[in-house]
Amino acid sequence: MNKTHQLERDALGSLIFIDAKGERHVGVYPVRAFPITAPSAGIGIMNQSGKEVCWFPDAALIPEAELTLIEEELATREFMPVIERITQVSTFATPSIWDIETDRGPTRIRLKGEEDIRRIAGNTLLIADSNGLQFIIKDSTQLDKVSKKLLDRFR
Numbered sequence: 399m400n401k402t403h404q405l406e407r408d409a410l411g412s413l414i415f416i417d418a419k420g421e422r423h424v425g426v427y428p429v430r431a432f433p434i435t436a437p438s439a440g441i442g443i444m445n446q447s448g449k450e451v452c453w454f455p456d457a458a459l460i461p462e463a464e465l466t467l468i469e470e471e472l473a474t475r476e477f478m479p480v481i482e483r484i485t486q487v488s489t490f491a492t493p494s495i496w497d498i499e500t501d502r503g504p505t506r507i508r509l510k511g512e513e514d515i516r517r518i519a520g521n522t523l524l525i526a527d528s529n530g531l532q533f534i535i536k537d538s539t540q541l542d543k544v545s546k547k548l549l550d551r552f553r
Contacts, residue, residue, distance in 0.1 A: 405464040484545040
């Protein structure tokens, strides 16, 4: 972010982007271009209408104070638990109930169909439960033997 731009938080906690012309864009929010495969490559600042008001090609180019605000905002928007283990599935047909262990603790999800398991890049998988919550397996080759066997029945 150069000196002609400014990012701050107002008294209500909303992000405000002040552009080179001095125009204040209240309630802006950051969006990563590639949140899973390249989280620091490309961050846009969007206004409330979804229009981009600023683009950063690399998070390393953002001054520390502004980057802190962006990361705080992203943390509230990018809730994506990491699946560390699949302990049990109710059936190998869909829909099925999965008991999993995540980086946020154990939980149970409902898989509607095999199409809800998507390969993102390499061995990274994105799994959507029936409520629309996204879970990630960062590297399926690093799962334990039981988890791999259960997962292979659905792919």
